[in-house]
Amino acid sequence: MERLRRTMLFMPGNNPSMLQNAGILGADSVILDLEDAVSLTEKDSARILVRNAIKSVNFYNSEVVVRINPLGTEFGYEDLDVIGRVKPDAIMVPKATEADIKSVSEKLDKIEEEEGFEKGSIKLFALIESAYGLENVYSILQSSDRIIGMLLGAEDLTADLGIKRTREGEEIFYARSRVATACKACKVAAIDTPFADMEDMEGFIKDITRAKSLGMTGKAAINPRQIDTIHGVYAPTEAEIRYAQRVMEAQEEAKREGKGVFSLDGKMVDAPIIARAQTTLNTARLAGLI
Amino acid sequence: MKNILGREIPEFVEGYGKVKPFGGAFNNLGEVTKKEVRVKSAVPGETKVLSTIREAIEKCNLKDGATISFHHHLRNGDYVLNMVLEEVAKMGLKDIKVAASSIFPVHAPMVELMKSGVITGVYANYMSGPVAEAISKGLLKNPAVMHTHGGRARAIESGDLHIDVAFIAAPTADTYGNINGVEGKAACGTLGYAIPDAMYADRVVAVTDNLVPYPACPIDIQQEYVDYVVAVESIGDPKGIVSGTTRITKDPVGLKIAKMTSQVIEASGLLKDGFSFQTGAGGTSLAVAAYVKELMKKKGIQGSFAAGGVTGYIVEMFEEGLFRSIFDVQCFDLKAIESYKNNKAHQGMSASMYGNPHNRGAVVNNLDVMILGATEIDVDFNVNVTTGSNGVIMGGSGGHSDTAAGAKLAIIVTQLVKGRLPIVVDKCTTVTTPGESIDVIVTERGIAVNPRRTDLIEKLKTTNLPVMTIEELKKIAEDMTGKPEKIQLDDEIVAIVEYRDGTVIDVVKKVK
Numbered sequence A: 001m002e003r004l005r006r007t008m009l010f011m012p013g014n015n016p017s018m019l020q021n022a023g024i025l026g027a028d029s030v031i032l033d034l035e036d037a038v039s040l041t042e043k044d045s046a047r048i049l050v051r052n053a054i055k056s057v058n059f060y061n062s063e064v065v066v067r068i069n070p071l072g073t074e075f076g077y078e079d080l081d082v083i084g085r086v087k088p089d090a091i092m093v094p095k096a097t098e099a100d101i102k103s104v105s106e107k108l109d110k111i112e113e114e115e116g117f118e119k120g121s122i123k124l125f126a127l128i129e130s131a132y133g134l135e136n137v138y139s140i141l142q143s144s145d146r147i148i149g150m151l152l153g154a155e156d157l158t159a160d161l162g163i164k165r166t167r168e169g170e171e172i173f174y175a176r177s178r179v180a181t182a183c184k185a186c187k188v189a190a191i192d193t194p195f196a197d198m199e200d201m202e203g204f205i206k207d208i209t210r211a212k213s214l215g216m217t218g219k220a221a222i223n224p225r226q227i228d229t230i231h232g233v234y235a236p237t238e239a240e241i242r243y244a245q246r247v248m249e250a251q252e253e254a255k256r257e258g259k260g261v262f263s264l265d266g267k268m269v270d271a272p273i274i275a276r277a278q279t280t281l282n283t284a285r286l287a288g289l290i
Numbered sequence B: 001m002k003n004i005l006g007r008e009i010p011e012f013v014e015g016y017g018k019v020k021p022f023g024g025a026f027n028n029l030g031e032v033t034k035k036e037v038r039v040k041s042a043v044p045g046e047t048k049v050l051s052t053i054r055e056a057i058e059k060c061n062l063k064d065g066a067t068i069s070f071h072h073h074l075r076n077g078d079y080v081l082n083m084v085l086e087e088v089a090k091m092g093l094k095d096i097k098v099a100a101s102s103i104f105p106v107h108a109p110m111v112e113l114m115k116s117g118v119i120t121g122v123y124a125n126y127m128s129g130p131v132a133e134a135i136s137k138g139l140l141k142n143p144a145v146m147h148t149h150g151g152r153a154r155a156i157e158s159g160d161l162h163i164d165v166a167f168i169a170a171p172t173a174d175t176y177g178n179i180n181g182v183e184g185k186a187a188c189g190t191l192g193y194a195i196p197d198a199m200y201a202d203r204v205v206a207v208t209d210n211l212v213p214y215p216a217c218p219i220d221i222q223q224e225y226v227d228y229v230v231a232v233e234s235i236g237d238p239k240g241i242v243s244g245t246t247r248i249t250k251d252p253v254g255l256k257i258a259k260m261t262s263q264v265i266e267a268s269g270l271l272k273d274g275f276s277f278q279t280g281a282g283g284t285s286l287a288v289a290a291y292v293k294e295l296m297k298k299k300g301i302q303g304s305f306a307a308g309g310v311t312g313y314i315v316e317m318f319e320e321g322l323f324r325s326i327f328d329v330q331c332f333d334l335k336a337i338e339s340y341k342n343n344k345a346h347q348g349m350s351a352s353m354y355g356n357p358h359n360r361g362a363v364v365n366n367l368d369v370m371i372l373g374a375t376e377i378d379v380d381f382n383v384n385v386t387t388g389s390n391g392v393i394m395g396g397s398g399g400h401s402d403t404a405a406g407a408k409l410a411i412i413v414t415q416l417v418k419g420r421l422p423i424v425v426d427k428c429t430t431v432t433t434p435g436e437s438i439d440v441i442v443t444e445r446g447i448a449v450n451p452r453r454t455d456l457i458e459k460l461k462t463t464n465l466p467v468m469t470i471e472e473l474k475k476i477a478e479d480m481t482g483k484p485e486k487i488q489l490d491d492e493i494v495a496i497v498e499y500r501d502g503t504v505i506d507v508v509k510k511v512k
Helices: A016-024 A040-056 A076-084 A098-115 A131-135 A137-141 A154-161 A170-186 A201-213 A224-234 A238-256 A271-286 B053-059 B080-090 B110-115 B130-136 B149-158 B192-200 B252-268 B283-299 B312-319 B334-342 B351-355 B400-406 B454-461 B470-481
Strands: A007-012 A029-033 A063-067 A090-093 A123-128 A147-152 A189-192 A218-221 A262-264 A267-269 B067-070 B096-100 B119-124 B144-146 B165-170 B172-174 B203-208 B228-231 B276-278 B303-310 B323-331 B346-348 B369-372 B376-378 B409-413 B440-443 B446-449 B489-498 B504-511
Touching: A007 A016, A007 A224, A016 A029, A016 A040, A016 B252, A029 A040, A040 A063, A040 A076, A076 A090, A076 A098, A090 A098, A098 A123, A098 A137, A123 A131, A123 A137, A131 A137, A131 A154, A131 A170, A137 A147, A137 A170, A147 A170, A154 A170, A170 A189, A201 A224, A218 A224, A224 B252, A238 A262, A238 A267, A238 A271, B053 B080, B053 B203, B053 B228, B067 B080, B080 B096, B080 B110, B080 B165, B080 B203, B110 B119, B110 B130, B130 B489, B130 B504, B149 B192, B149 B351, B149 B400, B165 B192, B172 B203, B192 B323, B192 B351, B252 B283, B252 B369, B252 B409, B252 B440, B252 B454, B283 B312, B283 B369, B283 B409, B303 B312, B303 B334, B312 B323, B312 B334, B323 B334, B323 B351, B334 B346, B351 B400, B369 B400, B440 B470, B446 B454, B446 B470
Parallel strands: A007 A029, A007 A218, A029 A063, A063 A090, A090 A123, A123 A147, A147 A189, A189 A218, B067 B096, B067 B165, B096 B119, B119 B144, B144 B489, B165 B203, B203 B228, B276 B303, B276 B369, B303 B323, B323 B346, B369 B409, B409 B440
Antiparallel strands: A262 A267, B440 B446, B489 B504
16 A cells, blocks of 8 residues: 655553554654563563554554664564564564575565464565665665665664754755665655754754755654654645645646646646656645645 | 432431432422521721621621631632631630531631531532541531532522631721721732622621722622621631643543544534633643643634633733633632733633522533532442542532533543542442433543433534543453452431532442
């Protein structure tokens, strides 16, 4: 099913009431987190809680993604085995490498067969948060056809690079560009790193806008209150929608008149402009704006 | 017998009297007669200032069996009720009925006096804390009577509730009995709930910690109503009187409910110039105000008035020109107090003007939209805000029933599940407000419209809001929580829930 992934909302996997309400907050996707949000002593209970939540909680229209622990830890495969069997929409693999993605994918093949799920129905998100991951982003994407998107984790990445993370985000310009381009090449979602400061609304909007301008197709949210703002930035404006509609109308008219090339407001309309108009209208339709 | 809502109530209750069954929200209107008021005329030259509470009690000739009243503007910071009752007990008086507009945890000393027979009756519009718990356990001799804010004013004016002596906590009083609530260290703003007491009690005593030379200015309660003035060290703890800045909730579920509520208001067609609005001080209610504010600004709407217990947030909307006026029965925070003190269009109102159904028209009748809470709401839209899930009294109508009856659109905002319990139930433990006066319930998982409001159902169809029947809403809740077992209560009646018109809408049973 074609869907928007403007927002992916992190929800701690050890908080029952937040899990219960995860689906009503309006995020396109929710990421039920077993990794960073859960302390070592709660890994087991969170895994069970998330499993039961997927079985019993209504997540409405939100896509359900579970971030498992890294495969290198003692929890990773256990997470995968328990969560895979209740069929989330997708699994998010942290610190992903080609080998990790292949291994997870094979494990899912097995689970799907055993449980009688359709093969390949559980999708994957790769979390890019190391220099290695970033430099191999395209080959990671190619490691499994289950992959439907990538999340850039800037905190861990900049730590790995030994550089400072700043509010302006100049240091992740390259990472954003690289992830966005690779994802576009593979036609999967490119999800931007979350923004931590809930008080700095202006900085938040700038951050989303900058990521969007580089081609990131959505953004992770760490607080439900961030959702509307992200959707706001990703929503086509009324003027953009109107312009896209006029482009399509003009194209129809040109077709009727048998014209190959046509112009709108004195400017020539070519294929890229038409493609962009279609994208705009598609986004607007999925977002319920038209 | 059963009243019109099917609630089982006796025809007569020992310690209360004959029961008039509730017959519908607007069934009991028409002409009424107000009671006669006994006034002891002041002699020129005589002073009204007395040195102690005891002297005041003696001068008022308080006797066993008398009813004394208090207002709750000092809320959980109030010292006056305890101070007076302590003296009453010391003087050996018995069988006293306490008519306090509300009772808070600070009033815990009442419990011992209930046990010892000093206090045998309680009238209140709202009660929480040890006194409410003690009443639920059956420690009060006679059933407590729970009024609404407007209903209390009605009961006092009609004589149903006769007050022998009203003790009015006065943040400022002058030597001849003029009172205001805006000056002094225990400033609380308006004194709306004390006004019926002042006008109709046989004797009125102002208890103040800010005695000023005659005349006080401004004057909220005039000298003509006040017999005596007593100066004390302190009438209350400012920390318990006003909350700090009342804040909009940060809870994402609360915000979601608030946003949907604002969309319901918009779709109702009421949001236009002249719009009038009331909301409580809770985080979600304030968030509704915040979303309504956004809409009003976007559409360039100026409302006529905001009413109620008033918060700083409502004052901000008023100061930004979104409302022409405020009707204020009670100030919730310092900002509201300041505004009431300084702005003419921020107008005080008495409890009677606010919500009395038996006067020539209360402010609630002019309300477009009212935002309300609920502990339980049943499939007939009846609401309980009186008892908790364990059957213990933990609130009361306050203005709930009054505003629901008056407003064109009464909206219940609540989480569908609270503390693992479903809020929508088959039958409320206690009915506080009848379903006929409730129009919509908004929860994070769906919106249910009272089937009587076919017009509103049609309007909401044009939105993409998740409108469903209340049965569907109940099912969603029960799918999450299971169906809780009904709590078992004793047969003894510990409180009578009076609707605003004085009829009995329900009774509260003793907890086991």
